[in-house]
Amino acid sequence: MQIVIHLDSKSKISLQVQIYEQIVDHIRAGHLKAGGILPSSRDLSSQLRVSRNTVCEAYEKLISDGYIRTVPQRGTFVCGTVPEDAMSTMVRKNIEKSDMMSSINLPLPYGARGLPGLYAPPDLQIRTDFRFGRSEPHSFPAKTWRRLVLECLGGASKRMCEYNDPAGILELRDLIANYLGPSRGMSVTAENVVIVGGFQQGINLAAHLLVGTNTPVVMEAPCYRGAAFLFETHGGRVIPVPVDENGIIVERLLEHRVKVVYVTPSHQFPTGGTMSLERRLALLQWAAKTGAYILEVDYDSDFRYEGTLLPSLQSLDRTGCVIYLNSFSRSIGPGLRLGYMIVPRHLLNATRTLKALIDNGSPWLEQATLAEFMKNGSFTAHLKRLRNTYRDRRDKVRSSIEKYFGQPTLAGDEAGTHMLWSPPDSLPNAAELEALARTVGVGLHGLPSGAVLHENMLADHERKILLGYVHLTPTQIEDGFIRLAGALSDAKARTSSFAGAATPRCRNGPALLV
């Protein structure tokens, strides 16, 4: 079969995207009907005289966006069972409702920078991606987890047929409370623990409780944009307050009337600083005086490679102003969608009620399996293993940068799952590096593409690279920097082409770029 696609080879839009967009248009217009077959990638590439890879990339995106699907041994089909007239109904809907948009609380402005969270659809152009927010896939304790899931489903499968406590199953809350004693110096009981679907849901609960129209919310600047946008959907007014290497600058809080202040004291996102004890005490004192709440997002506290892990704000709090949040996304995996809040007693009823209202609690099987995993000691052992693996990878990032780019300027590398690299002045800025790295299949991310907001409050922000590395093997890490160095060398060779091809290529070996 043939399909009408007109490619403009002079367009700035890549050929893959042109193919993608024109197929979407065909589907939307009803030319390609639901259930209808598409040409194979081989046929389409020969029809269009483009590489098969180009067509495959377009198809992959069409699949991931839900337009088409592949049935093994049969072919590629337009999704669903949507007849032509339903499709034109949808188009009609768009027109008829568009004038109502302004009256809807749509968080659409965020669309411009893509999805606000950490999910990114697969990017086929990238082989080694230093994207933040990924975990080491092979580290997942699949074997143990399988055994524990089976045990849970064997003994207590009737709990799949029940509404369980919306605050979380008691076994898990109890184990978390016991874990926080030795690990974070926190004195809490199961009663204080509310199980949530990860950091994001914990922030949502706190925002839903505390933030209404025009509520002033202070965030560290720069910060994680997924949190800022969430406060805004609740009507909050986000006030950025700068951080230095010791965390949020508490004196700068005095300028504002504040209801909630959002902090990441163990490993500030994205600058990587650790809030000093002095700052912690000052922040608590300020909160006690002003009546503000501190939302302590204890991100990355499970991974400290050097120096002391400071006591959490929650453990130092004497007035009940700290809402503490942590998650198993880094320590087990984001696919689990589990985390926990420790709330002060006076917020406990409200938080439990609200958790019941927003989703009736988190899924039982995930909670039950995690409880078994924590109970039999596997969790502590797993964390220890991960910490060693991640430390090795951290070392590899350091040594690779040193090898190919000289003594590295890094921040936040003594803990956690990301660090902030300031490449040497001889290198182009972050946006250019990002583009260049892409040409050799390496995903590098400056602050704007790394889920960061208010990055412009950081000095030299356009020269910072946010490195997520824990999901990459040491070989992948080194290979990524080798290829980056190679691309830089090639680019230099091109721009200084008057000097001939004298600059050594270094795709296959180290080179010092000055």
Place this chain on the structure above:
Amino acid sequence: MQIVIHLDSKSKISLQVQIYEQIVDHIRAGHLKAGGILPSSRDLSSQLRVSRNTVCEAYEKLISDGYIRTVPQRGTFVCGTVPEDAMSTMVRKNIEKSDMMSSINLPLPYGARGLPGLYAPPDLQIRTDFRFGRSEPHSFPAKTWRRLVLECLGGASKRMCEYNDPAGILELRDLIANYLGPSRGMSVTAENVVIVGGFQQGINLAAHLLVGTNTPVVMEAPCYRGAAFLFETHGGRVIPVPVDENGIIVERLLEHRVKVVYVTPSHQFPTGGTMSLERRLALLQWAAKTGAYILEVDYDSDFRYEGTLLPSLQSLDRTGCVIYLNSFSRSIGPGLRLGYMIVPRHLLNATRTLKALIDNGSPWLEQATLAEFMKNGSFTAHLKRLRNTYRDRRDKVRSSIEKYFGQPTLAGDEAGTHMLWSPPDSLPNAAELEALARTVGVGLHGLPSGAVLHENMLADHERKILLGYVHLTPTQIEDGFIRLAGALSDAKARTSSFAGAATPRCRNGPALLV
């Protein structure tokens, strides 16, 4: 060991509750220290000279509230690792923060009627509970589920270590879109489907998108209180509009300016009516004219025992005003916490963005397993089996009521997982029946205790019993009504004691009460 507990046998407060409260006081005051052992239930019952059951009930509640926990073969202990001074800190927090409460968006008023959702802590006094919202535990396809979970964890465990698409994994969305075609006459593609954590989260997403301070939201009256409270936490102003046996009375909508109208057209909760086709079309016409959104909660549509399942509002919608919601809580189990929304195209980006913001998507393993379950045909077969089981149980409720109380007056018994019983006039009202049933270990629920709101807009509301029955075996169902009949007979015998013990007791056999 001994413990100071002073019981007042003349108090209106039950002995269990007195024991519970005094132990909580001891823990809060630090008299019973964290990790400290409690007397065994046998010892405490002999010390207090009350039945061991009374002590056990108090202990069960203390366990479920997180105060104490039982270690098999070792004893019962005060929870956590909370030293005395931390405890008194907590008490201090309560005092210091209490004056701030008024400035917090706390959904506390709902506390008065307990948790707003369908979770109820175990009630040891009840042996047979006709509570709404439970599923048949033995119906859970544990064996198949175990196999599919293992397959998922075997092949793709790396997806536990990834952020998956917050709108839901594509495989599942595709299967749901395909399922809705034949089963609900809906023409949708995977693109329109957003996976959510059950009905409650779907309602929350719609409310978060559309409802702000003072937004008028119409709800059927009576309705499910968990939904109404949720709209209120977003600032919504809930306007109750009455239903009749054909669903919401559309003409009564004309009186209001409305942004969202919440309906349960397949099986109205709690009255059990099915919205007629005429009403459906009138509602859609009204929405198209006024620009309101319809939130179609297609609750119980999987279980129709008699009559035709009418097309969903979504399938009849031509202007993109319907947000459709369904859940797997009844068809598989509430512990799964999975459901789905079908949103009009112009709301799609906003809904996906918001789902990413509120929890970064639902857990992967649940979604992947459910996709496998739907893909291999198990889901359809399971539904068919469930439908037959539930129909038998429905028949048993009908025949048991007829046997012990005469020809039953039931509503909503031709579909779904609940029905509304109007006991004969000779019987006491719902609240008294509830209390009487409790004395013989039977859980009966009038509208106020059945998660219902605006029940007073229903005629004879104080004489309605909301029967959840699908989780009870036919034997349990009959036994429940036998015991109720017995209790009624006993009560009658007591009140007419001047007539001697002439009224036959019927705890062990049927009796017609007139």
